[in-house]
Amino acid sequence: MSNMRRKAGPSKGDLREAAILDVARRMFAERSYEAVTIDDLAAGAGISRTGFYFYFPTKPAVLTALMARVSDDFAASHVWFDSTGPAPDLLREQLLMSARIWRANAGLLSCSATAAASSEPLRDLLTHSKARYDERAAAKIRRDQANGTATTAITAERLAEMISAIRDTQYGRLDQATDTELRNVVDTLVTAIQRLVYH
Template identity: 60%
Template sequence: MTQATSTRRRSGPSKGDLREAAILDAARRLFGEQPYESVSIDDLARAAGLSRTGFYFYFRTKGAVLTALMSRYWETLGASHVWFDSDGPSRELLREQLRSSAYLWREHAGVMKCAPTAVATSSELRDFMTRVKSRQDERASDKISRDQRDGTATTSIAAPRLAEMISAIRDARYTQLANASDADLEAAVEDIAEAIQRLVYGG
């Protein structure tokens, strides 16, 4: 075996990486097919081709698996937050940001819908979700504050409160998108964008 071949082999995924990926793939499938509380550690281990002991080598709890999945999705989503960095209403950037998150939510709806149930028993997931929401609300609030200072956004409601209202409007609509067609998803994006524009910038 040449040195180049050896280097290529060492640079690929390790056996541990592949087993962890197998657990996450199994979780994505099982959480999409069954309620979160119905999926056991044994189910996840069996579906990943591991023993229960082997599972615990990679994850401490079922909630930790869900947290790892959610973390990957939010890393992808973070790169699409173009509206937060814009100035003024920026309607097209708002639609772009909402469209990216809506398609991501629909694609992973089976996992996303598990979060409300899982946070009750998983402190790891609860902490993660709290950080994600706080970060999103903070970025939305920062944008609105800039626009309030520039005179484009309403000042009748404080920026942090407006940011929380945006999250509530968006998240409530996203929960209805699991089986939405592309046309329905695009209509939902338009509805949410319009609601946010009216809320923050007026008619």
């Protein structure tokens, strides 16, 4: 009979790391990137500055960990990319989910854009996230071009880039948007994307 005990729950280290991330999410939502210090993050998590470095080497490393989670949330919302043809209802569902994620993390996204200039790991994560979105969009469009529903006047890759640019421009206005305003933005995007891609 094994003497191995099943782990009862998260370790003290896991809890402290989670506390740092929770504090960071709140602070980056309320302040500029420059206004948040490692001392702020450590104090908010109830640990010393030295203790902070046991979990994260830098402030951008905290942002990278948070943005990895947000990136996964975005990826999980991409229900339209697996559909066939225009599928406007699935497009609306995908855009509603991703718009809500964007709005909920507007401060974090803004801080990440600032920090990426000086953090290669964060910059790589953001680049990978965008590429993942564009590749999935292009794959869907290529399938729809092959079945005759999507335009072939523009390459699938270029259409995917255009969708990404249109979406990001509209989402950039969502940080203080009401639910009604958010839905209006999504409706506009659905119409624009459908007209751009399909006959």
